Amino acid sequence: MTVPERLRSEQAFHDRQAAGRAGCFGRPEALRFGDDDYLDHETWVRPAFDRLGPVAGLRVLDFGCGHGMAAVVLARRGARVTALDLSAGYLREAGRRAEANGVAVARVRADAERLPFADASFDRVWGNAILHHLDTARAAAELRRALAPGGLAVFCEPWGENPLLAWARRRLPYPGKDRTPDERPLCRRHLRALRAAFPGLEVEGYQLLSMARRVLRPGRLTAGLEWCDARLLKRVPALRRFCRYVVLTVRR
Numbered sequence: 001m002t003v004p005e006r007l008r009s010e011q012a013f014h015d016r017q018a019a020g021r022a023g024c025f026g027r028p029e030a031l032r033f034g035d036d037d038y039l040d041h042e043t044w045v046r047p048a049f050d051r052l053g054p055v056a057g058l059r060v061l062d063f064g065c066g067h068g069m070a071a072v073v074l075a076r077r078g079a080r081v082t083a084l085d086l087s088a089g090y091l092r093e094a095g096r097r098a099e100a101n102g103v104a105v106a107r108v109r110a111d112a113e114r115l116p117f118a119d120a121s122f123d124r125v126w127g128n129a130i131l132h133h134l135d136t137a138r139a140a141a142e143l144r145r146a147l148a149p150g151g152l153a154v155f156c157e158p159w160g161e162n163p164l165l166a167w168a169r170r171r172l173p174y175p176g177k178d179r180t181p182d183e184r185p186l187c188r189r190h191l192r193a194l195r196a197a198f199p200g201l202e203v204e205g206y207q208l209l210s211m212a213r214r215v216l217r218p219g220r221l222t223a224g225l226e227w228c229d230a231r232l233l234k235r236v237p238a239l240r241r242f243c244r245y246v247v248l249t250v251r252r
Contacts, residue, residue, distance in 0.1 A: 006182050007111060010133060011086050013180045014066075018089030021067070025093065031100035035076065038069040043213075043226060044156050044206035045128070048247040051154045055079040058123040061146065063153075064112055064130030068094025068105065074126065075103035082106045082122070084115070113138040117146050125153035131248075132157050133183045136190040140197035140250075147252040155248045160185030162242040165211065186246065198250035205233055205240030206247065214244070 024030035039046040049070075052060075056078030062071040065083035071094055075081045083094045083105050091107045098105040110116045112134055125143060143153055160166060169185070195201045207213070209232070210225035232239055240246070 007086065009182065010180050011088075014085070014087035015089035018067075018087060018093045021093060022089075025096045028100035031097045033069065033072075033101070035073050038073050042156075042206075042245070043210065044204075044245050044247050047204075047206075048154050048156050049073070049126075051247070051249050052124050052126060052152070055124055059121065059148075060124040060126065061117075061122045062105075063125050063127035063143070063155075064133070065094050065107075066090050066128070068097040070126055070128060071105045072098055072101045072103055075105055076101070079124070082108060082117075084108045084110055084112065086111060113142060115142045115146050119145050120148040120151075121146050123148050123151045125151070127153070127155040129157060131155050131190070131194075132186050133180065136186075136193040137196065140194050143250070144197045144252065149252055151252045153250050155250075157246055157248060158185040159205065159241075159243050159246045160187045162244075165242070165244060188241075191248075194248065194250065198252075200251050202249040203240065204247045204249075205237075205243030205245070207244035208232060208239055208242055211244035 039049055054077075055074055058079050060074050060079040060081050062068075062074065062081060062083045065071050065085045067090065068083055071081050071083040075098065081104075083091065083098075084107075085091050085094070086109065088109055091109055094105065095107055108116065112130065125147060131139060147153060166185075191201065191203065206229075208229045210222060210229045212225060213222040216222050233243070
């Protein structure tokens with residue numbers, strides 16, 4: 001698939017996702033949420049967000065903003081937020097959600113591999129499940145250009161080095177499995193591309209045993225698996241390669 005075809009496919013997929021939620025756009029109460037609703041919806045989100053540090057007064061790019069919840073949380077913390085996405089539908093949703101929650105968020109529709117911003121435009125970049133849709137080398141070069149000296153970016157991404165998990169992603173049904181045709185979980189070759197632009201890349205793994213929560217209800221079992229994960233991944237970092245998700249931190 002050529003680059004223009006891939007972009008059209010990605011845009012159409014995410015426009016459909018946004019259209020499926022459009023019924024609630026006219027009801028502000030349906031778009032209001034607390035920070036914890038976003039920060040705790042997956043185990044890696046809150047610790048990843050903490051890596052951004054204080055953002056009050058900083059220029060922050062929500063890179064692939066999707067539904068706009070992260071942009072709202074960042075704006076509530078005092079950041080000057082720009083939400084970027086390829087999908088016009090997502091940007092409409094993000095705008096409605098920002099309005100319903102009483103914050104200001106600038107919105108820009110653009111290809112994340114060709115950012116329409118001047119050099120050093122942002123102090124922080126946040127991205128959740130975006131890099132695995134992109135050409136990693138192109139995106140990394142653009143991110144390095146757009147980040148100001150001393151800035152940092154944090155990304156949460158699905159990880160693809162666990163063969164059993166890869167099989168399950170291909171074969172097993174589970175909620176929220178919809179994907180675009182060209183997206184692939186990140187693997188070690190993508191990290192090499194990121195390190196070429198950001199030599200100090202930091203990688204943390206999340207959900208080793210506790211990836212079972214994808215199909216289990218929250219409870220004692222999932223809490224116990226998360227407890228085990230915290231200790232196993234700390235003592236044996238090599239197990240990170242078998243995790244479901246990774247959090248990536250890069251510094252300019």
